[in-house]
Structures are given as structure tokens and as C-alpha cells.
Amino acid sequence: MRAVVVEKPETATVLDVPRPTPGPGEVVVQVAACGICGTDKHIYAGSFLSHYPLTPGHEFAGVVSDIGPGVHEVREGDRVAVDPSLFCGECYYCRKLQGNHCVRWGAIGDTTNGAFAEYVKVPARNCYKLSDSLSFEEAAVIEPLSCVAWGQKRLQAQPGDSVLLLGAGPMSLLWTQMLRHGNASQIVVTDLHEPRLAMARGLGASATVPAGEGQAERLHELAPHGFDVVIDVTGIPAVLQSGFDYVAPMGKVMVFGVCPLKSTITVEPFQVYNKDLTILGSMALNYTFLPAIAMLESGVVDVKPMLTHRLPLEDFTHALSLAGSRESMKVQIAPQS
Numbered sequence: 001m002r003a004v005v006v007e008k009p010e011t012a013t014v015l016d017v018p019r020p021t022p023g024p025g026e027v028v029v030q031v032a033a034c035g036i037c038g039t040d041k042h043i044y045a046g047s048f049l050s051h052y053p054l055t056p057g058h059e060f061a062g063v064v065s066d067i068g069p070g071v072h073e074v075r076e077g078d079r080v081a082v083d084p085s086l087f088c089g090e091c092y093y094c095r096k097l098q099g100n101h102c103v104r105w106g107a108i109g110d111t112t113n114g115a116f117a118e119y120v121k122v123p124a125r126n127c128y129k130l131s132d133s134l135s136f137e138e139a140a141v142i143e144p145l146s147c148v149a150w151g152q153k154r155l156q157a158q159p160g161d162s163v164l165l166l167g168a169g170p171m172s173l174l175w176t177q178m179l180r181h182g183n184a185s186q187i188v189v190t191d192l193h194e195p196r197l198a199m200a201r202g203l204g205a206s207a208t209v210p211a212g213e214g215q216a217e218r219l220h221e222l223a224p225h226g227f228d229v230v231i232d233v234t235g236i237p238a239v240l241q242s243g244f245d246y247v248a249p250m251g252k253v254m255v256f257g258v259c260p261l262k263s264t265i266t267v268e269p270f271q272v273y274n275k276d277l278t279i280l281g282s283m284a285l286n287y288t289f290l291p292a293i294a295m296l297e298s299g300v301v302d303v304k305p306m307l308t309h310r311l312p313l314e315d316f317t318h319a320l321s322l323a324g325s326r327e328s329m330k331v332q333i334a335p336q337s
């Protein structure tokens with residue numbers, strides 16, 4: 001089968017590799033769609049926890065093609081989305097239902113071979129059956145949506161909160177839609193690119209502000225007391241740091257976008273003390289696939305307007321550069337094309 005192989009940082013090739021066979025408790029999924037994520041860019045750049053060579057790809061959906069021994073719930077031909085989380089189930093954190101902190105944490109496409117390939121081997125227990133109403137392209141957004149669902153559980157926004165989202169990428173649009181159906185009083189989104197801001201307005205942002213000159217003044221007009229919640233969705237340390245300028249007393253700053261490993265920001269402890277601030281992390285997802293699927297199937301979140309690009313495996317590095325660019329929103333790979 002064909003698979004993208006990142007042999008070492010900055011080097012990716014489509015190679016002919018053996019098609020995986022499922023072991024006990026495992027199935028093989030024929031991949032129909034797999035989204036590009038910021039993490040894939042970090043993996044390609046060598047700034048994530050991965051070992052090489054690796055086939056990345058962790059936001060995917062497809063059809064079950066082979067079943068290993070001891071699989072009960074999943075059948076050949078099932079349309080599924082796959083939770084990429086690999087939790088050991090035995091360690092201290094797994095037993096506290098904190099699998100995203102598992103001491104043996106891994107994820108399909110991050111630490112084991114993923115779905116930028118025609119086929120991928122996965123544990124059967126990670127498969128979630130899809131209703132026919134969802135396309136594979138929509139279903140490949142369940143994974144990022146489940147990260148937002150985990151972020152929401154972490155955040156516990158209060159009624160009437162004003163929210164600032166730094167960045168208008170795909171994750172931000174998912175946050176916008178979830179918050180719009182929640183209890184936020186206003187959702188303000190910033191970004192460098194106007195087409196992305198226009199999409200945020202279309203999906204429920206109450207106001208958008210171009211990043212850069214004039215941003216601080218405009219944000220102050222929109223929230224004179226500051227924002228109750230500031231979420232960095234860019235993963236850019238300087239942008240995250242700027243969030244502390246806009247947070248209200250008693251407010252929360254959420255580190256949601258994945259900053260490069262070992263990058264740093266400067267936070268004034270006096271401000272954290274003096275303003276009663278809360279700084280929150282949100283690590284991937286933690287058993288939040290079912291709420292994400294429910295929100296997609298119910299129409300609370302519509303990802304169709306976000307699906308802007310669909311490319312073959314051979315265009316992987318082009319897809320990486322498209323993702324996060326001005327003209328794209330969600331970029332996906334279609335391995336069967």
C-alpha cells in the first residue's frame with residue numbers, strides 16, 4: 001500500500017509499504033479522509049514527541065477492512081471514525097480516568113503509524129461507528145472537535161462570559177460554534193487573514209478583529225473590562241503571551257494551541273496574583289469522542305464550510321504548507337485518490 005513516511009524531520013516520501021494485518025483486538029481501517037493538524041506540522045519539523053520514521057495522520061475516518069481475533073463490536077464494512085488516543089489502561093493516570101496523561105501515552109499518527117496511508121491498523125476499542133448522515137470528510141473532523149470538547153470540559157465557562165479566541169483556524173471555528181450554543185455573551189475572534197475572520201463571523205463569532213495594528217484598541221472597545229476567557233488557538237508563543245493583556249480580573253487564559261516543544265513565554269506573576277487569574281492547559285482529548293459525534297450529528301457544529309482542500313497522498317508536503325495559510329481552512333488527505 002502507499003503511505004506517507006516521514007523518514008526524519010523535513011523529509012517525507014510516499015513509499016510502498018506492507019499493508020498492516022490486525023492482531024488480537026485490532027482492526028484495519030481503509031482510510032477515506034485524514035485531516036492535516038498543527039501537530040503534523042510539528043512532527044514534520046521535528047518539534048514533537050515523535051520518533052522517526054513515522055507515518056503521521058491522526059484525524060481520520062474510513063471503512064473497516066480487516067478484523068483481528070477477539071473483536072466483538074466492530075465488523076468489516078463498518079464506517080468508523082477513530083480515536084487516535086493510545087492509553088495503557090493500567091497506570092495511575094488511566095485509573096483516574098486521566099488517560100491523556102497516561103505514563104505510556106501514545107497516539108496513532110503521533111507515536112505509531114497513522115492514517116496518511118491507504119490502510120491503518122487500530123485497536124477496535126478506538127473505533128466509533130458513524131451514521132450514514134455524516135460524510136467521511138466531516139467525520140475526520142471528529143478528532144479535533146473532541147479536543148475542543150475536552151477544552152470545554154476543562155474551561156467550564158460561566159453564564160455570560162465574554163470570550164476572546166486568538167486565531168481563526170479550524171480549531172477556532174469549532175470553538176466558536178460550541179461557545180455560540182453555550183452561554184457566552186460575546187465571542188470575539190482575531191486573526192491576520194480576513195477570509196478566515198469572515199468564516200468565523202459566518203459560523204457565529206459576534207465580532208472579529210484583524211490582528212496587528214489597532215487590535216488592542218478595538219479589543220478594549222469590545223470588552224472594556226477585559227475578556228472573562230481568552231483562548232489561544234494559534235500555538236504561537238508571542239500570541240499566547242499577548243492574551244494576558246486582554247484577560248479580565250478573575251478571568252481564565254487557556255493554552256489550547258500547541259506551542260513548539262520547549263518554547264517559553266513571559267508571564268508576570270504579580271498580574272496573575274493581582275488579577276486572580278486562572279491559567280489552563282488542555283491536552284488533546286480524553287474520552288470526548290461521543291460528545292463530539294453528538295454535536296456533529298445534531299448539527300450544533302457544522303464542519304462542511306470548513307472543508308476547503310482535499311489532496312492525494314503525493315501532495316502531503318503541499319498540504320502541510322496549505323494548512324494554516326490564508327486561503328485554506330481544513331485541509332484533508334484522501335489516500336484512496
Ligand SMILES: [Zn+2]
Nearest residue numbers: 037038039059
Ligand atoms: Zn490534531
Ligand SMILES: [Zn+2]
Nearest residue numbers: 088091094102
Ligand atoms: Zn496509562
